[in-house]
Amino acid sequence: MSTQVQNEVLKVLEERHSVKQYQAGHQMPKADLEQLLTSAAQAPSAWNLQHWKFLVIDDQAHKEKLLPIAYGQKQIVESSVVIAVLGDLEANKNAELVFGPAVEGGFIPQAVKDSLVSQIENAYQYPQVARDEAIRNASLAAMNLMIAAKALGYDTCPMGGYDAAKFVEAFNVPARYVPVMLISVGLAATPARPSGRLTLDQIAVANTF
Numbered sequence: 001m002s003t004q005v006q007n008e009v010l011k012v013l014e015e016r017h018s019v020k021q022y023q024a025g026h027q028m029p030k031a032d033l034e035q036l037l038t039s040a041a042q043a044p045s046a047w048n049l050q051h052w053k054f055l056v057i058d059d060q061a062h063k064e065k066l067l068p069i070a071y072g073q074k075q076i077v078e079s080s081v082v083i084a085v086l087g088d089l090e091a092n093k094n095a096e097l098v099f100g101p102a103v104e105g106g107f108i109p110q111a112v113k114d115s116l117v118s119q120i121e122n123a124y125q126y127p128q129v130a131r132d133e134a135i136r137n138a139s140l141a142a143m144n145l146m147i148a149a150k151a152l153g154y155d156t157c158p159m160g161g162y163d164a165a166k167f168v169e170a171f172n173v174p175a176r177y178v179p180v181m182l183i184s185v186g187l188a189a190t191p192a193r194p195s196g197r198l199t200l201d202q203i204a205v206a207n208t209f
C-alpha cells in the first residue's frame, strides 16, 4: 500500500464523526448505496458466515414511521437513508452457501468443509453464542459501512437510541434477526460536534493486566 493511500485511509478514520444534521431531501444514487452495502459486506466474520442483514430505509413514509421509535432523532428523517444493521441469529444456516461454492471452486477440500460445519453446528447449540456472534460480526459490517460512506463523501450517525422491540414489530423484522444499530447516511448540513477520545494510556494495557 502506498504512503498516499495509507494517509487517505487514516484521514477517513480521523474525519468520521457522528453527523446529526443533514441536507434533507437528498436522494442517494443507487450506485453509492450499493457501494456502501458491498463495502459493509467486506467485513471479516467468524467462519465467514456473514452474520449481517441490512434493512435499507430510504422511503420518507417509512422514515416517518421510524422517527418516534427512534425517540424523535431528526437524523432519521433528514438523512438520505437509514440503514438498520441486523445480526443474524441463525448464521449457521449460511454455512452451505459459503462453503459449498468454496469446495466446488477447489478452494477448500470437502473434509475441511465438513470439519468447519461440525464446529459451527456445535457452537450454534448455544443461543448466547449465536447472539454474541450476530452482534459482534454485524457491528464490524456497520463500521465498514460508516467508513465507506465517509470515503464517498457522506456522513453517518450510528444510533442505539431506539426502541428495538417496537422497531421489530413496526418493520416486520423476522425472529432470525436481532437489531444491532441504525445508521443514518447523508450529506452533512452541519458538521459533527467535536468529540474527544481517551488517551492511549487510558485505553491500552501492555501484555497483561
Ligand SMILES: Cc1cc2nc3c(=O)[nH]c(=O)nc-3n(C[C@H](O)[C@H](O)[C@H](O)COP(=O)(O)O)c2cc1C
Pocket (backbone or CB within 6 Å): 016, 017, 018, 019, 020, 073, 157, 158, 159, 160, 161, 162, 181, 192, 193, 194, 195
Ligand atoms: C452503538 C452506538 C450507539 C449510538 N447511539 C446514538 C444515538 O442514538 N444518537 C446519537 O445522536 N448518537 C449516537 N451514537 C453516536 C455517539 O454519540 C458518538 O459516536 C460518540 O459520541 C463519538 O462521537 P463521534 O462519532 O462524532 O466521533 C452512537 C454511537 C454508537 C457507536
